[in-house]
Amino acid sequence: MAVSEPSRSRDLDKLLLRPGHIIGPNFEPGPELREAIKESVKVLVVGAGGLGCELLKDLALTGFPNLDxxxxxxxxxxxxxxxxxxxxxxxxxxxAEVAAKRVMERVNGVNITPHFCRIEDKPLDFYSDFNIIVLGLDSIEARSYINGVACGFLGLTSLPGFCHSISETPRTAAHCIEYAHLIKWDEVHSGKSFDPDNPEDMQWVYSEAVKRAELFGIPGVTYSLTQGVVKNIIPAIASTNAIISAACALETLKIVSDCSKTLSNYLTYNGVEGLHTKVTEFVRDKDCLVCGPGVLIELEKSVTLKKFIDQLEDHPKLLLTRVSVSHRGKNLYMQAPPVLEEMTRSNLDLPLFDLMGGISKDIVHVNGVAAKVTRSNLV
Structure with a gap:
């Protein structure tokens, strides 16, 4: 007697077709749920690198056929x-194009639309077309940008965050690097912009960070770490990518199906020490620049973009440095990379009102975050 091949959705069916004890309040098991996910749920994967490749593969095998x-x-x-x-x-x-092609070759019935461009190049309406946005990014600025965009649609979105602070008495290697990058550079190179893609500039910051670390007896300053701190890069290896991707794919399935309760509220992978989860209820910060009401700044029509940026950097609540500004997906002025800084430099002397297309009240993105810095009464 021949033994039939097990269905590819066999394990998925165990989650979607049967009741359970830790299901969400809206879970209704049955084949209709599985089909609804296939037909109605659109998922965007941001990034097609180490984590992005794993995410595309896992989401496709988890029953999400409509991916971008x-x-x-x-x-x-x-x-x-x-x-x-x-x-x-x-x-x-x-x-993006190669990753989409390879997954579609291996997983039947999956359609993946690739987009070969910067995330800021897409209009905000592009992102509103998706039910779930899954991040496979190694850039903190890019994570913050997408977080801000999602908050504008959903009200509250939580993404991983990382912060390096500058301290007069440094405690870590990152403190020494940020000191060399943000303070020492300007002291020595007055008026010259730091280029993170220039090896000579990066080597200078690394050397200065080593000197400061030696002064305070702090180990761990390397050239690789210097690149990571200055460029806000989060390093990744293959096994970590696979583990995190599996968790993200499972959470995505749980969110759209309610087949199980979602994480409350985070999972940390500590390598050989294993996984750590913790129940932490998030509380909305009413003053949050991302999901809060924003900051109202009143300007006159004649105020230039440069003067607007100066006001942001001097604002006691915002505490911003090296400000970049975009409006409705268009870069008005970008501090980095150098090619974008040069392309947008001419906008600094133009009235902000004109750059916004004559809109008297709207939202701009500041430093990659949808900070809802709002202007009104432009008279």
Whole structure:
């Protein structure tokens, strides 16, 4: 007697077709739920690197056939050790396009639409078209941007956050690096912008950070760490990507189906020490610049973008430095990378009112975060 092949959705069916004890309040098991997920749920994966490749694969195998992926990068040789969807012959090609093609080749019935561009290049309406946005990013600024965009649609979204502070008496290697980057650089190179993509500039910050670390007896300053702190890069390895992606895919399924209660409220992977979860109720901060009411700033029509940025940096509540500003997906002025700074520099002397298309009350994005800095009464 022949033994039939098990269904690819066998394990998924155990979650979606049967009742359970830790289900959400709106869970209704049955094949209709599985089909509804296939037909109605659209998921956007932001980033097609190490984590993004894993996410596309896991989400496709978890029963999400309608996926989009956005990434601005092309494949490099150094990506091949952990970004398993890419091959040597793919070097130089857009990550989003190759990743989408490879997953669709292996998982029948999945449609993945790639977007080879920067996340800021898409209008805000693009993001509102998705039910779930899953992040596979290694840039804190990019995470913050998407977090701000999602908050504008959903009211509250929580994403991983990382912070390096500057201290007169440093305690960590990151403190020494940020001191060299944000304070020492300006003291020595008055008027010259720091270029994070220039190896000479990065080497200078690294050398100064080493000197400060030695002065205070702090170990751990390396060139690689300097790059990570200055560029706000979160490092990743293959096994970590796989574990985090599996958790994200499962949480995505739980959110759209209610087949189980979601995490409350975070999971930390500590390598050989294992996983740590904790129940923490998030409380909305009424003064939060992302999900709160924002800050009202009244300007006159003639105020230039440069004067507006000066006001933001001097504002006692905002505490901003190296301000970049965008409006409705258009970069008005970007501090980095240097090519964008040069392209948007001419806007600094133009009235903000004109750059906003004559809109007298609206929202801008500041430093990659949808901070809801609002202008009104532009007269």
């Amino acid at each position: 992926v956005i990434d601005m990068d092309r494949i490099e040789v150094t990506n091949l050790n952990r970004q398993f969807l890419f091959r040597l012959e793919d070097v130089g090609k857009p990550k």
